Amino acid sequence: MTQQGVRWTAEQVLALAPDAASRKAGSKLGAAGPWSEAGSSDEGTVWGLCKGSGSKPYQTVIDVADSTGPAYKCSCPSRKFPCKHALGLLLLWAGEDGSVPRAQAPDWAEQWTAGRRGRAEARRTTTGGASGDASGDPEAARRRAERRAERITAGATELEQRLADLLRGGLASAEQAGYGLWEETAARMVDAQAPGLAARVRELGAIPGSGPGWPVRLLEECALLHLLDQGWLRREHLPEGLAATVRSRVGLPGSADGPPVRDRWLVLAQYDTADARLTTRRIWLYGAGSGRTALLLSYGAAGRAPELTLPVGLAFEAEVASYPGAGQLRAALGERFTAPAPAEIRPPGVPPAEAAARYGDALRDDPWLDAIPVTLARVVPVPDGDSWQLCDADGDLALPLSPSACSRPGLWRLIALSGGGPVTVFGECGHRGFTPLTAWPEGVGGAVGLC
Numbered sequence: 438m439t440q441q442g443v444r445w446t447a448e449q450v451l452a453l454a455p456d457a458a459s460r461k462a463g464s465k466l467g468a469a470g471p472w473s474e475a476g477s478s479d480e481g482t483v484w485g486l487c488k489g490s491g492s493k494p495y496q497t498v499i500d501v502a503d504s505t506g507p508a509y510k511c512s513c514p515s516r517k518f519p520c521k522h523a524l525g526l527l528l529l530w531a532g533e534d535g536s537v538p539r540a541q542a543p544d545w546a547e548q549w550t551a552g553r554r555g556r557a558e559a560r561r562t563t564t565g566g567a568s569g570d571a572s573g574d575p576e577a578a579r580r581r582a583e584r585r586a587e588r589i590t591a592g593a594t595e596l597e598q599r600l601a602d603l604l605r606g607g608l609a610s611a612e613q614a615g616y617g618l619w620e621e622t623a624a625r626m627v628d629a630q631a632p633g634l635a636a637r638v639r640e641l642g643a644i645p646g647s648g649p650g651w652p653v654r655l656l657e658e659c660a661l662l663h664l665l666d667q668g669w670l671r672r673e674h675l676p677e678g679l680a681a682t683v684r685s686r687v688g689l690p691g692s693a694d695g696p697p698v699r700d701r702w703l704v705l706a707q708y709d710t711a712d713a714r715l716t717t718r719r720i721w722l723y724g725a726g727s728g729r730t731a732l733l734l735s736y737g738a739a740g741r742a743p744e745l746t747l748p749v750g751l752a753f754e755a756e757v758a759s760y761p762g763a764g765q766l767r768a769a770l771g772e773r774f775t776a777p778a779p780a781e782i783r784p785p786g787v788p789p790a791e792a793a794a795r796y797g798d799a800l801r802d803d804p805w806l807d808a809i810p811v812t813l814a815r816v817v818p819v820p821d822g823d824s825w826q827l828c829d830a831d832g833d834l835a836l837p838l839s840p841s842a843c844s845r846p847g848l849w850r851l852i853a854l855s856g857g858g859p860v861t862v863f864g865e866c867g868h869r870g871f872t873p874l875t876a877w878p879e880g881v882g883g884a885v886g887l888c
Contacts, residue, residue: 445501445779449748450527452707452886453507455517459524466525469536475529476540481776483530483537484546487522489513497522498546500553502776507746510549518742585630589687592629593666596622596638600663608652612645633688637662661805678763682803685762693769695759700724702731702755703782704747705810705863706874708888718743721810721863721874722757722768723784730784730810731757731768745770749875750884752780764802766810783877784863786814788829789836792866808867815859815879818852827871830859839870847887851876854885 447467454460466472466487473494475485481502486494499519500508509523519527530537542550599622603611611618619642626635641662644655668675668683675683685691705721720733735743747753756771787795792811799809816827819835824843828835842848842864854860854876864873864887873887 445527445531445748446750446883447528447531448883448885449750449779450524450531452749452888453519453527453746454524455519455709455742459517459519459521462521463519463524463528466521467528467532469529469534472526472529472536474543475526475537476542477530477537478539478542480550482542482546482550483526484542485526485529485537487513487525495522496545497526498542498549499523499527500550501527507748508553516741585689588629589631589634589669589689592626592631592634593669593687595625595629596634597663597666597670600659600666603659608645608655611655612651614645616642618642631688633686634662634665635688637665664804676763678761678802681761682763682765682805685760685765686803686805691760691762693758693760693767695761695768697756697758697771698724698727698729699754699756699774700726700729701752701780701782702757703752703780703784704749704777705730705784705884706886706888707747707749708874709742714738716741716743718745720745720747722747723782724757725752725782728785729757730766731759732766732810733770734767747777749886750779751777752782753777762803764799764806779883783861784812786812786861788832788834789813789816789827789871790829790832790834792836792871796866796868806867807869808865808872810863811866812861812863813871814861816862817857817859818848818855827862827873836866836871839867839872842870842872845887847873850885851887854878 451460451464454463471488472485473488477483482498482500484498487497489495495511495513497511498509507519507527509519511520511522513520513522515521619638623635623638623642626632626638637658641655641658644651644658647654665683665686668679669687672680672683681691702722702724705723707718707720709716709718711717716737718735718737720735722731722733723729724731733745735745737743753773754775755773757768758771759765760767760769792813795811796809799806813827813836815830817830819826819828821837824840825838825848826835827838838848851860851862851873859879861877861879862873863875864871876885876887877883
């Protein structure tokens with residue numbers, strides 16, 4: 438059962454929006470005008486009828502007590518999840534101005550909620566009973582794994598030769614060759630069943646001619662790719678943790694086989710990245726009891742939002758299991774015991790100097806790591822020429838913001854929240870700088886998403 442006594446904030450609702458257009462459209466529907474027969478129940482169901490362009494209003498119902506995050510159903514034709522009507526209804530509910538009173542759910546809302554909760558319970562029951570019967574033939578699995586390893590080894594060997602040819606011919610030749618050379622090499626890595634190598638090769642193809650200093654950046658990335666190749670070719674000689682990291686970076690799938698950790702997990706941040714084939718959702722969690730930070734990954738086909746949704750600033754009790762690899766923070770969400778609900782939890786922060794030191798330490802375990810999650814305590818956003826930095830309010834050091842962070846609207850939300858004073862900021866700290874994802878004001882105040 439959701440904690441109905443404390444409703445979400447508008448910021449937590451808007452963090453669910455699949456894109457900026459949905460956020461803007463949903464905000465316009467967050468007023469009582471277009472809604473009728475809206476209500477909410479103690480069981481965590483919110484419903485309402487929204488006037489649209491047709492003669493019949495859209496029926497919108499939301500299950501905010503679902504342990505995987507809110508679930509939605511709307512009779513509108515939108516393919517976005519949540520649609521603007523669901524966002525608008527949640528904003529209206531979060532306002533607590535009496536527009537969404539406690540009531541008995543209508544039949545159409547009650548039937549949907551009962552049906553989906555029943556199906557979820559049936560899936561949990563059948564999954565628990567069938568998991569031991571689907572192990573398959575271990576000998577056949579071993580042979581498949583050996584064949585794939587042989588293909589990856591052949592691909593890594595070929596890639597080493599191509600990198601050597603590039604260096605012999607000089608980096609200037611990379612700009613003249615164009616992107617076709619890199620795409621063809623990436624395709625060879627896909628054939629070798631090494632998607633991790635393919636992705637890194639495609640990233641190399643975008644560097645030549647990308648601006649001042651591109652030869653240095655290309656050489657750095659080639660060195661990291663060479664290191665990953667050599668790590669795979671000599672994986673038998675690596676410590677098990679680092680060998681697991683190499684397998685993951687090459688693109689071999691792994692399973693979350695670490696012991697499950699039960700805790701009350703705070704949702705620190707949620708954001709999506711997309712390419713032509715896939716939308717990837719990253720959700721950062723902080724365990725209030727364990728002090729651990731964990732990363733959940735969820736995927737959706739191109740153009741569709743991933744299924745897992747956890748609004749920033751909410752907390753829930755659940756089990757989380759880690760994936761293998763030295764210093765890896767990726768985890769799988771296991772059994773959930775409570776629905777996400779508002780919480781006053783905040784992660785402890787560190788000064789900028791310690792954040793940079795932590796990233797340096799993490800590179801020993803994973804040299805290919807772009808960034809680590811870290812919370813900065815008492816920092817002030819300050820302009821730095823054409824860019825920005827987060828300055829230690831109690832010292833003389835600062836972290837520069839990453840170029841991507843400086844181009845996002847979230848930067849201005851952070852500046853407004855600070856008002857020239859110190860704030861607590863969670864984000865990703867790496868070689869490109871610090872990317873702020875969530876912030877808290879000094880003293881009392883909820884999380885503000887910056888993604």
